[in-house]
Amino acid sequence: xxxxxxxxxxxxxxxxxxxxxxxxxxxxxxxxxxxxxxxxxxxxxxxxxxxxxxxxxxxxxxxxxxxxxxxxxxxxxxxxxxxxxxxxxxxxxxxxxxxxxxxxxxxxxxxxxxxxxxxxxxxxxxxxxxxxxxxxxxxxxxxxxxxxxxxxxxxxxxxxxxxxxxxxxxxxxxxxxxxxxxxxxxxxxxxxxxxxxxxxxxxxxxxxxxxxxxxxxxxxxxxxxxxxxxxxxxxxxxxxxxxxxxxxxxxxxxxxxxxxxxxxxxxxxxxxxxxxxxxxxxxxxxxxxxxxxxxxxxxxxxxxxxxxxxxxxxxxxxxxxxxxxxxxxxxxxx
Amino acid sequence: xxxxxxxxxxxxxxxxxxxxxxxxxxxxxxxxxxxxxxxxxxxxxxxxxxxxxxxxxxxxxxxxxxxxxxxxxxxxxxxxxxxxxxxxxxxxxxxxxxxxxxxxxxxxxxxxxxxxxxxxxxxxxxxxxxxxxxxxxxxxxxxxxxxxxxxxxxxxxxxxxxxxxxxxxxxxxxxxxxxxxxxxxxxxxxxxxxxxxxxxxxxxxxxxxxxxxxxxxxxxxxxxxxxxxxxxxxxxxxxxxxxxxxxxxxxxxxxxxxxxxxxxxxxxxxxxxxxxxxxxxxxxxxxxxxxxxxxxxxxxxxxxxxxxxxxxxxxxxxxxxxxxxxxxxxxxxx
Numbered sequence: 001x002x003x004x005x006x007x008x009x010x011x012x013x014x015x016x017x018x019x020x021x022x023x024x025x026x027x028x029x030x031x032x033x034x035x036x037x038x039x040x041x042x043x044x045x046x047x048x049x050x051x052x053x054x055x056x057x058x059x060x061x062x063x064x065x066x067x068x069x070x071x072x073x074x075x076x077x078x079x080x081x082x083x084x085x086x087x088x089x090x091x092x093x094x095x096x097x098x099x100x101x102x103x104x105x106x107x108x109x110x111x112x113x114x115x116x117x118x119x120x121x122x123x124x125x126x127x128x129x130x131x132x133x134x135x136x137x138x139x140x141x142x143x144x145x146x147x148x149x150x151x152x153x154x155x156x157x158x159x160x161x162x163x164x165x166x167x168x169x170x171x172x173x174x175x176x177x178x179x180x181x182x183x184x185x186x187x188x189x190x191x192x193x194x195x196x197x198x199x200x201x202x203x204x205x206x207x208x209x210x211x212x213x214x215x216x217x218x219x220x221x222x223x224x225x226x227x228x229x230x231x232x233x234x235x236x237x238x239x240x241x242x243x244x245x246x247x248x249x250x251x252x253x254x255x256x257x258x259x260x261x262x263x264x265x266x267x268x269x270x271x272x273x274x275x276x277x278x279x280x281x282x283x284x285x286x287x288x289x290x291x292x293x294x295x296x297x298x299x300x301x302x303x304x305x306x307x308x309x310x311x312x313x314x315x316x317x318x319x320x321x322x323x324x325x326x327x328x329x330x331x332x333x334x
Numbered sequence: 335x336x337x338x339x340x341x342x343x344x345x346x347x348x349x350x351x352x353x354x355x356x357x358x359x360x361x362x363x364x365x366x367x368x369x370x371x372x373x374x375x376x377x378x379x380x381x382x383x384x385x386x387x388x389x390x391x392x393x394x395x396x397x398x399x400x401x402x403x404x405x406x407x408x409x410x411x412x413x414x415x416x417x418x419x420x421x422x423x424x425x426x427x428x429x430x431x432x433x434x435x436x437x438x439x440x441x442x443x444x445x446x447x448x449x450x451x452x453x454x455x456x457x458x459x460x461x462x463x464x465x466x467x468x469x470x471x472x473x474x475x476x477x478x479x480x481x482x483x484x485x486x487x488x489x490x491x492x493x494x495x496x497x498x499x500x501x502x503x504x505x506x507x508x509x510x511x512x513x514x515x516x517x518x519x520x521x522x523x524x525x526x527x528x529x530x531x532x533x534x535x536x537x538x539x540x541x542x543x544x545x546x547x548x549x550x551x552x553x554x555x556x557x558x559x560x561x562x563x564x565x566x567x568x569x570x571x572x573x574x575x576x577x578x579x580x581x582x583x584x585x586x587x588x589x590x591x592x593x594x595x596x597x598x599x600x601x602x603x604x605x606x607x608x609x610x611x612x613x614x615x616x617x618x619x620x621x622x623x624x625x626x627x628x629x630x631x632x633x634x635x636x637x638x639x640x641x642x643x644x645x646x647x648x649x650x651x652x653x654x655x656x657x658x659x660x661x662x663x664x665x666x667x668x
Contacts, residue, residue, distance in 0.1 A: 166529075174519060191507065223538065254536050
């Protein structure tokens with residue numbers, strides 16, 4: 001069944017996708033679960049663009065949309081499934097539909113995405129893996145459709161572009177990303193205020209949690225490894241959970257001289273979600289493979305069972321071996 | 335004397351400045367004290383551009399250039415004062431020449447700057463106060479001069495652009511800033527690595543200091559005010575001082591719901607440098623005026639004498655009055 005669907009996935013180019021969007025109507029636009037700025041910004045930009053040309057549309061998010069996106073994420077009208085066109089935005093796999101999976105799995109007419117890992121679950125797919133954000137593709141689609149961009153559409157697009165790139169900081173940014181940002185500055189978007197909301201605003205409880213985590217942090221291997229424990233107790237005491245904890249892994253590799261940042265987030269009595277962040281020549285994914293996980297060269301993860309001390313020992317052993325290999329490599333160069 | 339000099343300051347436009355730079359030779363390029371990414375990036379970009387057209391040039395910085403700028407800030411040859419052309423880059427007042435003031439004050443032939451507060455101390459001035467960074471103007475100057483940009487020149491320019499805008503986050507960013515960033519991405523600049531060095535790398539001692547500061551932080555006025563004490567003891571114990579402490583004020587206003595962030599940095603036995611960060615409708619500069627200081631609407635400061643408790647009481651009184659005014663204002667609106 002899955003294979004059949006994969007074979008049936010029809011890849012569209014930019015022009016074909018724009019014409020598809022012009023042709024259909026009654027759009028149900030889906031975002032992924034635990035929504036971020038890119039899935040929401042892209043979905044709402046599409047919603048406003050479709051409205052602009054008289055199409056009926058709604059945005060459905062599997063989870064509650066955080067209040068900080070209120071400046072563009074308004075409540076939309078209901079569109080019934082009958083005769084609808086279902087669009088998945090920034091959703092790499094159907095699993096990411098979360099609570100909307102039962103209703104919409106197998107019924108996605110078009111997916112617009114930038115994840116190279118997209119599982120081709122939709123009837124039609126527009127995938128530009130070179131785009132820094134789905135919002136980058138969405139801007140190009142709206143331009144290709146020759147639809148007028150409003151201030152609120154520009155705000156939504158800018159939000160997607162900025163959030164998926166760490167405000168133009170990461171390696172996914174290209175010349176095109178900055179060119180589109182420049183175009184969006186022609187609108188009344190108040191980018192500085194968007195960036196303050198997205199990047200410089202932490203909840204009181206997260207500040208508290210970060211303090212707790214840092215107070216229990218440990219340096220290993222001549223300060224080349226920084227380990228941050230996020231215990232169940234810390235999560236309970238502060239009430240921080242889920243996506244709120246994502247920033248901790250960033251802290252783990254922000255210390256000067258650190259080559260490996262380890263975050264150990266307790267997910268059960270004797271289970272930890274280990275997140276690794278590395279700098280070259282270390283390979284986070286290779287280290288996490290040893291722990292039964294995987295990921296990318298610079299960021300990877302694994303779920304490891306055991307007590308805190310047991311898991312820590314296993315992770316440090318794997319990291320230590322990788323560091324030894326690096327040391328041996330640099331020895332042979334000398 | 336000062337007035338004479340002010341009257342004598344000759345303001346040049348972009349074209350005139352480019353032709354000035356083409357015409358002269360033996361350049362001594364000065365950066366400001368406590369150098370940042372913009373003064374260094376702009377100065378070195380100019381240095382490489384002048385080299386490219388066969389001019390003799392050197393860069394002089396009043397302080398040691400931090401190692402993190404090594405990727406573009408190389409040691410330059412010596413240029414003697416005789417027959418030299420002295421250029422001040424990103425330097426708003428001669429006081430910012432620091433240790434180079436005695437040697438160069440009154441001898442600046444051309445200042446290239448973007449600070450509206452520039453005191454017009456130089457013989458010639460190219461000032462574009464609408465530029466997000468001096469590096470933005472420097473890019474335009476090099477383009478106007480029709481000088482080839484190399485990878486290292488592009489790296490220097492990108493560094494200035496990114497650091498003065500918080501990586502394209504702040505209100506000084508314009509369409510033009512992003513357009514120039516897009517142009518610089520055509521070169522081999524590894525922007526992600528530059529951004530990691532500039533924004534995501536903290537020293538171990540700063541992490542330690544931040545922990546200490548947060549552990550002594552206080553919320554006031556229904557969590558609308560967040561106060562961070564940076565005592566002499568904390569500075570001594572961690573060895574953090576000067577520009578390293580600049581990021582603390584940013585933390586003070588990063589908490590959700592906080593309208594005023596206060597940082598109290600101890601500078602003497604009974605003296606504190608108070609930094610205020612506010613959000614509208616609060617006016618940081620009005621509050622700091624009450625404390626004998628001043629600044630901008632969103633960021634201001636004052637030096638207040640007294641014990642920690644005395645200074646804290648004075649600052650909180652001034653902040654409390656401002657919050658009361660805001661509350662009264664919103665009452666009348668209801």
